[in-house]
Amino acid sequence: MSEATVLLLRRGLTLWGVPREQVVGLDASAAGVRVGLRSTSLLADEVVGLVRDLEIRPVGAMMRRYWQEHCRGVAVHGGLPLVVVDSDHPPRALLE
Amino acid sequence: MKAAEERGGGSVPCLLVQAGDDLCAVPIAVVRRVVRALPTHPLPGAGPELVGLAEFGGEPLAILDLARLLNAPSGAKAVYPVTIVVAAGSAEARELIGLAADAAVEIVAVPTSGIVTGGAGLVRGETTIGGRLVRIIDLEALRASP
Numbered sequence: 001m002s003e004a005t006v007l008l009l010r011r012g013l014t015l016w017g018v019p020r021e022q023v024v025g026l027d028a029s030a031a032g033v034r035v036g037l038r039s040t041s042l043l044a045d046e047v048v049g050l051v052r053d054l055e056i057r058p059v060g061a062m063m064r065r066y067w068q069e070h071c072r073g074v075a076v077h078g079g080l081p082l083v084v085v086d087s088d089h090p091p092r093a094l095l096e
Numbered sequence: 097m098k099a100a101e102e103r104g105g106g107s108v109p110c111l112l113v114q115a116g117d118d119l120c121a122v123p124i125a126v127v128r129r130v131v132r133a134l135p136t137h138p139l140p141g142a143g144p145e146l147v148g149l150a151e152f153g154g155e156p157l158a159i160l161d162l163a164r165l166l167n168a169p170s171g172a173k174a175v176y177p178v179t180i181v182v183a184a185g186s187a188e189a190r191e192l193i194g195l196a197a198d199a200a201v202e203i204v205a206v207p208t209s210g211i212v213t214g215g216a217g218l219v220r221g222e223t224t225i226g227g228r229l230v231r232i233i234d235l236e237a238l239r240a241s242p
Binding site for chain 1: 137138139140141142143145146148149150151154155156157158160184185191192193235238239
């Protein structure tokens with residue numbers, strides 16, 4: 001398990017966390033919020049908040065078997081599960 | 097399926113679970129909790145077997161569709177769908193997972209002498225209980241590489 005401060009994003013019905021230190025900018029547009037990272041940018045419907053010291057758990061083998069996207073892990077905040085993004089390999093769902 | 101029949105006089109306590117039209121037996125040793133179907137959040141790009149992520153006891157929990165894992169025909173819409181929280185792996189690498197199912201039916205002692213072993217993947221073997229075919233689940237198969 002690890003901890004990180006993450007920016008919480010919502011895209012569709014899914015919550016995502018992006019490590020705060022990877023975020024270089026936010027830009028609101030009609031399409032949503034574009035979140036600038038060091039190497040790329042992500043598109044979200046909204047920024048939900050900032051969560052400090054979020055406990056991140058690694059993805060287990062059984063989940064990994066059916067979901068092959070790279071990520072730092074999974075977590076829960078406010079009773080809702082989320083995926084913490086690996087900023088070097090962002091999920092396709094946030095790039096489209 | 098190989099027609100190799102396990103011999104022995106023991107039995108395995110199992111939770112009988114309805115998944116689509118199929119009835120399956122999950123060894124009680126791996127069952128941690130049975131709860132009303134947990135709300136799930138989809139994971140874009142996931143295979144159809146992975147329903148999504150849920151929250152259980154303050155922790156993230158991946159939810160798998162048991163009927164899809166078994167390739168079971170869809171049954172009637174479940175009245176009280178459940179999530180079976182199960183654990184797999186060694187004590188050092190224990191992993192919890194949720195199995196979305198149509199119903200938790202009852203706890204039974206499955207005689208090992210009646211289990212016909214074989215099959216592929218998640219199904220360790222089959223037996224009959226009360227005249228119905230029951231598929232015996234082996235969760236460790238899900239932890240192995242596909």
